[in-house]
Amino acid sequence: MFQKILIANRGEIACRVIRTARAMGIKTVAVYSDADADALHVREADEAVHIGGAPASESYLIIDKILDAIKQTGAEAVHPGYGFLSENKLFAEALDKAGVAFIGPPAGAIEAMGDKITSKKLAMEAGVSTVPGHMGLIEDADEAVKIATDIGYPVMIKASAGGGGKGMRIAWNDEEAREGFQSSKNEAASSFGDDRIFIEKFVTQPRHIEIQVLGDKHGNVIYLGERECSIQRRNQKVIEEAPSPFLDEKTRKAMGKEAVALSKAVDYCSAGTVEFIVDGDKNFYFLEMNTRLQVEHPVTELITGIDLVEQMIKVAAGEKLSLAQKDVKLNGWAMESRIYAEDPYRGFLPSTGRLTRYRPPHEGVTDGITVRNDTGVYEGGEISLFYDPMIAKLVTHADDRIASIDAMADALDRFRIDGIRHNIDFLAAIMQHDRFREGALTTAFIAEEYPDGFEGAPLSSEQIKERAVIGFYIRSYVLDRASEISGAMPNYEATLPDAMAVQVEDQVFTARFDENGIVLDDETFELESLWLPGDLFFEGKVSGQAISLAVDTMPEGYVLTSRGKAQEVFVRSLRAQELMVFMPEKTDGASSKELLCPMPGVVMSIDVEEGQEVKSGQALAVVEAMKMENILRAEKDAKVKSVLVAAGDKLAVDDVMIEFE
Structure with a gap:
């Protein structure tokens, strides 16, 4: 077994590999750019080597700099993570020439299956059903428009060396095909150093389902079930789960058998993923093969109990798989939410800056529910504009799908990030969306359910009342505590109001205390909580219903965030509320010019x-x-x-x- 491995990557995947390597007793080497000098993966590795400037094209994508880091540290093997050089056959060949093990498939398999055009041709030759498209290289935008017209709109414009949603565009007409071609080429060149583009028919109402494969150097290949990856935005996966709520055992076996056959055809070893588009009748079509570890691998690990990074390292060291296909069992259900540095309330625009607060939910197993958080950031760290916007991957596992969804909703409610914008509210809203809970998914889910953008999850009448009760309780508690400051506020107790006005959205309630609890207009609510001023979360019960909300102070009240909704709750004196009708409306100060x-x-x-x-x-x-x-x-x-x-x-x-x- 290796004594030391280098991780040719950054962020959460580098930290993920370090965690398994440490458990195996293997020392690790991190590499880092100027922007990552203080990154978490640098802190967690046993050694770290600086490899260049902040842009990936000056650091993480330069093979010679990785080779220099290997020489400096004496690393015996390299794990590439995902993205960057993970599917670059020249990198694998360079490592082989240097006598360093590549913790991934051989260069031949990367060349055959890592390139989307070549892999589709091989799949067609092997009799695998593929989506109609143009497999040849496309020289310019005019040719792209002609090909798209011949195939028939809508079409998908894709980077040949792409992955992770980079270099992908859907075009519905000539103008979008022209624009999409150029943008895809630019993104492909920037992300992968390869600007080749191809075009295929875009299948409407599709599901994106992928099969995890695992092979060794002795000809053994197995599949570890499937992952449902249909919740996507701009072709970037947002939520993944395993298994799929759509597949039956017959279809699962058919897809798995085909994935294994394709892998064996190219002598594949290590972890890999064969991706399919599946229609409403469970017909499936080969899309591509990712010859690397996938971002969403944790959901497979949780339902199978198999550490994929450990298996990759063992395979690279020449060991045989210790598992046969009959040993693979799928247990329970796992969900993964990708937490991104983006603002869902402003069209998902990227957000950069310092994490002034980063408090993920507690990890571990409680009452049969597993919570796992894979991350590469820390409180006080910086989110840079040079790399992808992922902050963390939050994963839950439970006995069944609904329990796993509910566990994810609870975990998202207990995840606190300040300093930048993030998509936690959006993820939480999806968890309680009826269509998502029913499993009626397609890759168009987000576009169809949020056609006008995201404005927060709608609140039921009961949720509105809960927030009004909690807002009144918090404000009353704060005022009561303030009245106890010795000598600071003389006669303040005499000014504490018997009742106050609470406004949530356009509803205004009169709230007061009585011997039975809090009275909201004429309805009484019991409230139990140990909340104290300064607590980030309100944890408690309202009329016996458990609730957790993030609490932020604002003028005249609080922002209470839970279940995908950051809700302003105004708490005022009754007289102040009466005067609100005379207040001018705020207008957007941005100039239309x-x-x-x-x-x-x-x-x-x-x-x-x-x-x-x-x-x-x-x-x-x-x-x-x-x-x-x-x-x-x-x-x-x-x-x-x-x-x-x-x-x-x-x-x-x-x-x-x-x-x-």
Whole structure:
């Protein structure tokens, strides 16, 4: 077995590999860029080597720098994680030439299956059903439009060397095909150093279901069940689960058998994933094979009890699989939520900055419920614009699907992140969405259920009352504590009101205490809690119903966040509430005559010039943030007065880019 391995990656996956290596008694080496000097994976590894500048193209993607780090530290093997060089055959070949083990498949398998075009051709030759498309390379946007027209819209434009949703666009017409082709090429070049693009038919109402395979160097290959990955946004997976709520045992075995056959055809060893599109009749079509560990591997680990990273290391060391197909059992249900640095209330725009507070829920097993949090950040750390926006992967496991969903909802309610925007509210809203709970999923779920964006989960009438009761209780507790400050507020007790007004959304209640609890208008609620001023969470019961909410103070009240809704609760004197009708409404101060940068990022292109007339929806500029290109469009017809930025400029949120007349 290896004595020391180097992890050619960063963030949560580097920390994940370190955790297993440590349990196996193997020392680890981290590599890091300028931006990651204080990163968690650097802190957790036994050794760390600096490899270059913040952009991945200056550090994590440079093979020679990884090889230099290996020489400096004497590492015997390299785990590539996912992304970066994980599916780069030149990297695997360079390691082999240097006499260093690659903890992944052989270069031949990477070349055959890691490239989406080649893998589709091989799958077709093997008799595997594939989605119709153009497998050849595409030279320019004009050719892309012609091919898309021949296939028939909608089409999927994809990076040949892609993964993780990078370099992917759906086009419904010629204009979108032209724009999507160029954006996909740019993202592919930036993320993978390979700008080859191909196009295939986009199957409507599809499910994205993948099979986990595991093989050794002795010809043994098994599959470890499937993962449902249909909850996606912009082709980026958001929530994954195992097993799938859709598959039956017959379809599972058929997909598994096909995945294993495809793996054996290329002498595959290590962990890998064969991805399929599955239609409503359980017909499945091969999409691609990822010749690496997947981001969502924890859900498979929790339902099988198999540590995939441990198996990868053992396979790379030449050991035979200790498991046969008959030994693989699927137990219970697992959910994974990807927590991203993005603002779901502002169109999921990326968010960067310092984590002023990072408090994940408690990990472990309690009453048969497992909570696991894979992360690469810490409180006080920085979220950089140079890498993908993932903060953590929160995973739960329970006996059945609904129990696992409920456990995830509870865990999300107890996850606190401050300093940047994040998508926890959005994830929590999905957990209680009726369609999600029923398992009626497609890859269009988010687009169909949130067509106008996300504004928070709707509150039931009971939830509104619960928040009103809790807001009144907290405010009363704070006022009562303040009245006890000796000498600070003389005669303050005499000013404590008997009743107060509580406003939640557009509903206003009169709240007071009596001997039975809190009276909201004419309805009485019992409240139990040990909450104290300064506590981040309110934990307690309202009329016997357990509830947990994050608490933030605001003028005239509190923001109470739970179950996907950050709700403002105003608590005022009765007289102040009466006067609210005379208060002017707040207006948005943003000027409609300016294009503001909606996120921190780098300007990739400016597509208009001074004096140009633009139409509503027309592309104005492209800004790259966190390895994704974002096209900024005109909100209405206008004339460009001045362009204030140029390609290559680094911008902050709300920097003015273009002025209109």
